[in-house]
Amino acid sequence: xxxxxxxxxxxxxxxxxxxxxxxxxxxxxxxxxxxxxxxxxxxxxxxxxxxxxxxxxxxxxxxxxxxxxxxxxxxxxxxxxxxxxxxxxxxxxxxxxxxxxxxxxxxxxxxxxxxxxxxxxxxxxxxxxxxxxxxxxxxxxxxxxxxxxxxxxxxxxxxxxxxxxxxxxxxxxxxxxxxxxxxxxxxxxxxxxxxxxxxxxxxxxxxxxxxxxxxx
Numbered sequence: 276x277x278x279x280x281x282x283x284x285x286x287x288x289x290x291x292x293x294x295x296x297x298x299x300x301x302x303x304x305x306x307x308x309x310x311x312x313x314x315x316x317x318x319x320x321x322x323x324x325x326x327x328x329x330x331x332x333x334x335x336x337x338x339x340x341x342x343x344x345x346x347x348x349x350x351x352x353x354x355x356x357x358x359x360x361x362x363x364x365x366x367x368x369x370x371x372x373x374x375x376x377x378x379x380x381x382x383x384x385x386x387x388x389x390x391x392x393x394x395x396x397x398x399x400x401x402x403x404x405x406x407x408x409x410x411x412x413x414x415x416x417x418x419x420x421x422x423x424x425x426x427x428x429x430x431x432x433x434x435x436x437x438x439x440x441x442x443x444x445x446x447x448x449x450x451x452x453x454x455x456x457x458x459x460x461x462x463x464x465x466x467x468x469x470x471x472x473x474x475x476x477x478x479x480x481x482x483x484x485x486x487x488x489x490x491x
Contacts, residue, residue, distance in 0.1 A: 354442045365431045387463035415470040429471055436483040453487045465490055
């Protein structure tokens with residue numbers, strides 16, 4: 276009959292149990308090491324991804340600034356070209372203006388000087404401000420009807436101011452263009468511009484006249 280040594284068996288069981296416990300602890304330690312390593316790799320990967328994303332964002336922002344700068348330069352060149360084209364158109368319009376009187380024929384800038392003389396000679400002060408204003412406006416309307424090409428002249432002036440105002444230029448650049456325009460106008464032209472601004476024809480233009488102080 277086979278007899279089992281229970282004491283030996285118990286010692287063997289304890290040995291196996293201890294061995295399994297050691298193995299379990301070892302496996303647990305290795306698992307924790309692996310988890311830490313994985314976690315570290317994940318953190319490193321996550322940091323790399325964040326760094327990559329941030330670099331991409333910076334690159335995108337730089338590209339956006341560059342595109343906006345290029346667009347602004349393109350807009351500036353387009354406005355510059357349009358402004359001087361309109362200015363040439365204005366000069367051609369002025370060159371075609373003419374008036375013939377008993378004293379002779381007046382063209383170009385002299386045309387406006389002759390109109391100024393006509394306005395001043397037709398005006399007789401009444402001593403009442405409101406009546407004087409109405410009389411001056413009536414005289415101007417008569418002059419405007421007599422020389423309808425004044426309408427074309429003022430429309431070109433208005434268009435130039437409109438282009439500059441609605442452009443993407445900054446205020447300093449806008450002021451530079453307006454100064455160039457202002458330098459083209461004689462005192463007689465400015466006087467007529469003031470008269471025109473007081474009529475229904477020049478209501479919209481009055482805003483630009485005030486904004487850019489064209490009559491200073």
